[in-house]
Amino acid sequence: MISEGSSFIKGMLLGGLFCAVVTLLGNFSTGHQSTTDHHHHHIQVPSKEELLKLPEPKRIELSQSIRVYCAILVQPRELSYWAAVKETWSKHCDKAEFYSPENVKVFHSVNLDTKDKWLMLRNALKHAYANGKGYSWYFVALPSTFAIIENLKFFLLNKDPGQPFYIGHTVKSGELEYAELEGGLVLSVEALRRLVGVFSDSVKCPEQGSVLWKLTEEKELAVCLKYTGVFAENAEDSEGKEIFNTKSVNTLIKEALAEKPQEVVNGCCSDVAITFHGQSPNHMQVLMYGVYRLRPYGHTFHDSLVFLPPVDSDND
């Protein structure tokens, strides 16, 4: 009886020790992943000081040399969103190309001739790379995304497109960190070059997607890019706020009203946000008005660059 009791206690102590050792070892190897939402790769907008250090001619040259190719992946049943995007933010891209799975009569688009989302994304990016000579950055979005291209250019200003960049609103799924397509994602020309290269490798980056189980196209993209040494990075402004958003302004404000009622607007969203997702086509018109026109009289920003409005728009 006593020997059994002492065995039990010995077992308990050893068990506790074992557990403690395993936990400690676990912590050292994973490198302190204690905070839940911690994304490993953060990338920020340029700071004012950084921009002011550049001489003015250099700044002007930079602002004019940054050219963004927008690839928007549409579905025929999303015609109202497609129309809204054509009418609104896509006019601010240096080039906007719409990619559809089939031939659509209403609007011009590049017909990718496939309904498979991963294949669509692959072929769209291949087409963009082949036809997008002279563009330094490639922005991929859905028609339900609303984007402010000037803020994207501002964010990219101090990043070298000859380096591999893959940036957006990132999420970790197991070991894979990927950018969510709904929030829009941007690839540097170097990242795209590597991606197109790995497309021809049917082992690492097969057309039919991952062998084991089907991943969403945004995840497949991350997998292929990972093989070329390109990793997803999360973008934020100088205060650490998200600038690629996978939610609508309405949702973000509603959440801020519930969680931070003392500071709704300041707590909600960045002043230089790049994307929102899930806005109705009508609200995209409101966003154009809100971003590019509505303002309080008497305030000036002394921004380091100038972006001129595009020709032929009524609402910006």
Add this chain to the structure above:
Amino acid sequence: MAALSSRCCFSLGFLVGTCTLYFFLTQVWFERKFSLQLDSQVPSTAGQLGGENQSWRVEGSALISLRYPHLQGKDSRVADQLYKKVRILCWVMTGPDNLETKARHVKATWSRHCNIVIFMSSREDPDFPTVGLGTKEGRDQLYWKTIRAFQYVEQHHSHQADWFLKADDDTFVVVDNLRWILSNYTPDEPIYFGKRFKPYTKQGYMSGGAGYVLSREALRRFVEGFRTKACTHTTSVEDLALGQCLEKMGVLAGDSRDSIHRETFHPFVPEHHLTMKFAKSFWYWNYCYYPIVEGPQCCSDLAVSFHYVDAELMHMLEYYTYHLRAYGYQYRYQPSLPEGVEPNSARTEHSPLGTERDAPGNGSSKL
């Protein structure tokens, strides 16, 4: 036999020990993680008044702003000057049932940009604070509340402001833009502005929901009208009744449109004005004093008000107006500076557009 049972006990003990310590550790780690997260949420209280250098003085039921609410990163010299030159008292029509659902959001957003703000209710509430007008609640009380509110404002605050704005608790106002419009007039003229409607009056009247603003002289004449019984409570249709009284008292109905004739006061939400086509049978067509423009040119860049704005949209519009922008973007509409106002410092960088200024009344448009 004994060896077997003691080995069992050992294994059992091992299991119990592992599990116990595991749970203990996760609780402790969890608490530490939790407090780390809490800590990271705390700092915002330091910037509680909107991250802006704002201070308010409470005088009775009036909230009096002491300093222009500056926002980070902006050169606001022009807005600052207008804040001192064009002092606006905003009074918001509300009621006891709407304080938490509507008035609270007005208080948290646009009313902070007024020189003075007063919330008017049927019943006094010292905590919010609201003035008690001593009326009942309900649509039929609207004109009574309006009359009493203006009388209160005239009696207590007429020397503290130049212009007197009435808004509903579901109106969103961009006070800086209102100052720009009013800077071309003086508070000693008998004039008032708003969304101008045409029926039932000679010179038109201003929509109640879109908000309207009276000069100090107009306010004096309105109150005078009631004192001499030249004006009485004729109907509960507040905006029309007020318009008729002001017309009688010789107050002019002003044109609040911007320098290229786009409306600034709006009786509906932005989405409605920007995207919807009003049915030809809709009353609005017969009411508007000026021609209706549908689509994006319905609304000035320097809009002053929108109506039927719920809590969520109130904060969204504050975000769109004062925060969200396109970095480096050159606005198409560049209105001229009011007289006697020093400009914000010129751009230090070469501006490739060679900014042309749009003078008021000049028909040129870059659209």
